[in-house]
Amino acid sequence: MSTAPVEPPQRLVSALSGDPDSPVRKWLAALPTVVQQRLDAWDLTLERVQAPGGRGSLVALVRQQDGTPAALKFPVPGQASAREGAALAAWDGWGAVRLLRSDETDGALLLERLHGAVSLRSLPEAKALLEAAGTVRRLWVAPAEGHPFETLAGRTEEAVAALETTGALVPAAGPLVDEARELRRALPAGSTEQVLLHGAFRQGKVLAGERVPWLAVGPAPVVGERAYDLAGLVLDRFEDLVAGSGGAATARRRVARLADSLEVERDRLRAWTLYLAVAAGVRESAAGDRRHGELLLEFATWL
Incomplete structure (x- = not known):
């Protein structure tokens, strides 16, 4: 039990500094009380x-x-966060942080303690990619019958609409946006693979642990094909590739290496990566970070 004051960190407050009457802002305002109540209850x-x-x-x-x-986590309310506990329960510590307790009323997740300051991004790139591939492979399990997770096809509809809206704000990216939009519509229908995916996998989502060296955290779980999870790894540290020489060739080699090591079709991994790069690029550009957005769009042209 604790009586210490609980204050949300400034980064979280800044990220949610929108409409003060929105449900998320109301959640943030109530968070100190909710956290204290959960500390007491458990x-x-x-x-x-x-x-x-x-x-x-x-x-x-x-x-x-x-x-x-342990670590007590309160995800920002939303569809992805509502399914995080279910995914962690399904993995039961295999490749991912172990879920100790959860509560649906306030979304609290009690997790095993990991080394939060040490992720795969602390390793050299080649070693980080190797460890990441080994970790994500463990997460790809068949979802249970009647599972609560959305599918890639379902996530596609909302994502395509968002891409059309933000893409209109970046006219120069028009051809790339058109290609990405068509890929996103077609890709889910082109695969029958239905496994549980992390949904937001990248090196920064894999932390050092005590039980095993590396464990995944922070899933946005979805059911679909494995290439979707690997696309995030292709994009990891893309800034280094853009800044260096021979970046385009290196990016294509990364696609080939990851696809071959995990028995995923190269073309499908390339396509999912292109979509994610374009979607992120136009989103960043529309939000005002034009430099980062343009780098993502440049990376997409290499694919």
Whole structure:
């Protein structure tokens, strides 16, 4: 139990600084009280709120009643976060952080404690890609009958609409946006593969652990084909490729290496990566970060 004050980290507050009457802002305002109530209900002792933390959740480092360290997470409400606990329960610690407890009323997730400051991004690129591939492979399991996860086809409809809206704000990217939009419509229908995916996989989502060296965190789970998860890995550290010489050839080699090592079709991995790069590029450009957006769009042209 803890009586220490709980304050959301500034990064989370800044990320959610929209309409004060929106449900997310109301959630943020109530968060200190909700966290304290959960600490009391589960007999947890607060050590500290993790800072700077992320833009999609509050994570508090806590001790359980028996002194065992753990992490108490409150994801920002939304469809993806509502399914995070279900995915972690399905994996049961295999390749991912272990879920110890959860509560549907406030979305709280009590997780095993990992080394939050040490991700695969701390490793040299070749080693990081190798470890990432080994980790994500473990997550690809058949979803249980009646599972609660959305499919890639379902996620596609909303994503295509968003791409059309943001793409209109970046006219120069028109041809790339058209190609990405068509790929996104066609790709889910072109595969019968239905496995549980992390849904937001990248090197920064794999943290050092005690049980095993590396464990995935922060899924946005979805059911579909494995190439979707690998596309995030192709995009990892893309800025380094854009800044260096021979970046286009290196990007294509990365696609081939990841696809071949995990028995995924190269063309489908290339297509999913192109879509994600374009979607992120126009989103960043429309939000005002033109430099980052243009780099993503340049990377997409290499594919």
